[in-house]
Amino acid sequence: MLKIVNLKAGYNGMEILRGVDLEIKPGEIAALIGPNGAGKSTLLKSVFNLAEIYSGKIIFKDKDIVKLPTHSLIYEGISYVPQGRQVFSDLTVLENLEMGAFSLNNDELIKRNIADVFNKFPSLKEKQDDYAFTLSGGQQQMLAIGRALIQDPELLLLDEPSLGLAPKTRKEIFEKIIEIKNEGISILMVEQNAKQAVAIADKTYVMENGKIVFVGGKEILNDQRIKNIYLGE
């Protein structure tokens, strides 16, 4: 589905990613964990052409997408939820979701997809005419994820979906992520809550200093090296 080969990228000439390889198979959740500053968010930004790419390949469904502009990637089938609940705070919940439907010209389809999001996140339906800034943090995150699903993506990139959420809400978000995966959408997720992320992921990449230092399944939680360098145990 998504294959990243020897990717070097950064900002203003400063290399943050120093040769990253990563692969996501269809219907899989991949978690990307690692200490602050490792380059996890930069990796997601690189896929969306929001960072400078120096060398390497990003292949999505057999097509090199490195040169594609940010606004065209959703049409390829990739949806991205940036860090920190990027909702349109002065628009209503419904208007926010409609903003997710740029590429769909079919009103019936838009309605159906918005209804699907409301089914998935019932609390959004109750608030559909409220301004997004009145929502709680968890609801805003659900709105951001819901909005990213409107255009029927095949791959969803999530940057710290549980950032700043209470444990109960966090659990709810992770449950929703599993639900989304079960609908056949592949997911690449950057997370700080490593244990929960690893628990729902099919595959976990551990990143340090701009490189992938470890790839594994759920068993990595027991790996002494991971415990030492990252989990701090």
Added chain:
Amino acid sequence: MISAYLIHLLILVGIYAILAVALQLAMGFTGLLNLGHIAFYCVGAYISALLALAGWPFWFCFLSAGIGAMLFGFLLAIPTNKLKGDYLALATLGFSFVIYAVALNWTGLTRGPLGLPGIPKPSLFGFVFSGNLSFLFLTLAVALISYLIIKKITSSQFGKVLEAIRDNELAVRVLGKNTFKMKSYALGISAFFAGIAGSLYAHYITFIDPSSFTLLQLIPVIAIVIIGGLASLKGTVIAAVVLVLLPEPLRFIGFPSSIVGPARQMIYALLLLLILVYKPKGFYGKIELE
């Protein structure tokens, strides 16, 4: 006498309303803090005046003013594409100084500080708007049409996208819209209406020089936009009426005109301060200035 004075004021209200509603599209709806707005007004006024002096009919001068200003809007959009907030304000401010300097120094074209006198009164279909009353009707008609067009734009799907860009540009790009294109359109359309306001001004006063297009002239327009309320067209129009008329009583309490001018600026500045402190959304605004 009083009625001629009132007609004059109402013409100014109309011109300021067009300018402010145009700025509202860029600043209130799209979130582009454009301090170069007055430059579009300047470009429009000079294009219209020069073409009219060269003998072109009014409708042609008027439309060229709008289109010429719009091209400058697109031009300004290119280098300021990635700028936001204060940085955008500074860059666009620089743009307004550039245009002012060109108007002042390209004497071969603009006659510099001597200005362009004898700009003909507009005529349409054989009717000459020579009297101020007929000019008032022309101004109000243009203002009304401008208002309706911008109203239509802001309530369209495109208008919603502009508001979304104001709230969160990154999210709009990620969701599949070329925000650079959208912002350029917003700036271009905004500049178009500023340009035709400039044309009306030039043909009304029949004389223009660079001093009519300095930053000082922008302050009332910004004050109207902020006091009326960002992203509110109704508020903009009401504020245009109130703010243009408000300093006028100063003339009747016997201040000399050398004091009335600066006092006007002070009133606007004071009002702007009070509004920002006590009513940051303005009177009808949806959002606060960031």
